Amino acid sequence: MKRWTILIFGATSYVVFLGVFLYAIGFIGNLIVPNSLDAPPKSTLGFALAINFLLLSAFAVQHSVMARPAFKRWLTRLIPESTERSTYVLASNAAMIALFMGWQPLGHEIWSTSNPVAVVAIYSVFFTGWIVVFIATCLVSHFDLFGLRQVWLNFQGRPYSELKFTMPGPYKLVRHPMYVGWILVFWATPTMTAGHLFFALGTTIYILVAIQFEEHDLTNAHGVDYVNYQNNVPMLIPRFGRRTTIESGIHRV
Numbered sequence: 200m201k202r203w204t205i206l207i208f209g210a211t212s213y214v215v216f217l218g219v220f221l222y223a224i225g226f227i228g229n230l231i232v233p234n235s236l237d238a239p240p241k242s243t244l245g246f247a248l249a250i251n252f253l254l255l256s257a258f259a260v261q262h263s264v265m266a267r268p269a270f271k272r273w274l275t276r277l278i279p280e281s282t283e284r285s286t287y288v289l290a291s292n293a294a295m296i297a298l299f300m301g302w303q304p305l306g307h308e309i310w311s312t313s314n315p316v317a318v319v320a321i322y323s324v325f326f327t328g329w330i331v332v333f334i335a336t337c338l339v340s341h342f343d344l345f346g347l348r349q350v351w352l353n354f355q356g357r358p359y360s361e362l363k364f365t366m367p368g369p370y371k372l373v374r375h376p377m378y379v380g381w382i383l384v385f386w387a388t389p390t391m392t393a394g395h396l397f398f399a400l401g402t403t404i405y406i407l408v409a410i411q412f413e414e415h416d417l418t419n420a421h422g423v424d425y426v427n428y429q430n431n432v433p434m435l436i437p438r439f440g441r442r443t444t445i446e447s448g449i450h451r452v
Contacts, residue, residue, distance in 0.1 A: 209350030247303035281353035285346035305394035328383030
């Protein structure tokens with residue numbers, strides 16, 4: 200019964216993530232959903248800024264603190280180790296849902312274009328970002344990243360083993376292609392309001408800070424292998440024309 204419970208918990212966390220992922224496309228891209236980044240303002244500027252800052256801060260704290268090894272060690276004293284990643288995913292889902300529901304649009308258009316060619320080009324970059332994010336998760340083991348592999352191995356009665364990742368595709372160009380995809384998603388918009396700009400700036404700053412903590416953990420975990428990876432592959436901006444001199448790397452968000 201415990202194995203079934205853990206399996207159902209992991210599967211539920213993943214299904215909720217899929218819903219959040221799809222809703223995020225509409226929320227950031229101003230497509231279909233009732234509340235989006237560039238919707239008309241509903242409250243005073245000061246109140247909206249305060250609420251949005253709290254929502255982004257809550258997401259940043261949850262996303263970073265729960266990803267740290269020390270927190271994981273503490274958490275697995277309270278819950279089965281096989282559910283740690285699914286718990287992280289579920290908490291991230293909750294933080295995102297709170298952001299979707301509580302976000303206060305600011306209005307105040309910064310830029311906008313209605314030129315059909317420009318709109319198509321911008322949305323092409325926007326959806327390319329989403330594709331890059333999804334592909335990047337697959338290259339580092341999608342099901343392990345979202346906890347399904349862990350709960351499935353537990354269900355089978357098999358021990359979990361850490362995965363060693365090679366450097367396929369974009370991981371030979373930049374160390375964090377997933378973050379590159381997110382940055383494209385946040386900034387590629389035909390209509391940039393003050394609320395969208397606030398969101399894009401806040402999330403980009405968070406990414407740049409989070410990378411420092413993540414790379415510190417990766418260096419501690421993998422030592423000279425990751426240091427070599429850092430020395431040969433840029434963080435976010437590819438250096439085209441320069442050949443990568445290492446053949447494998449290890450990467451985990």
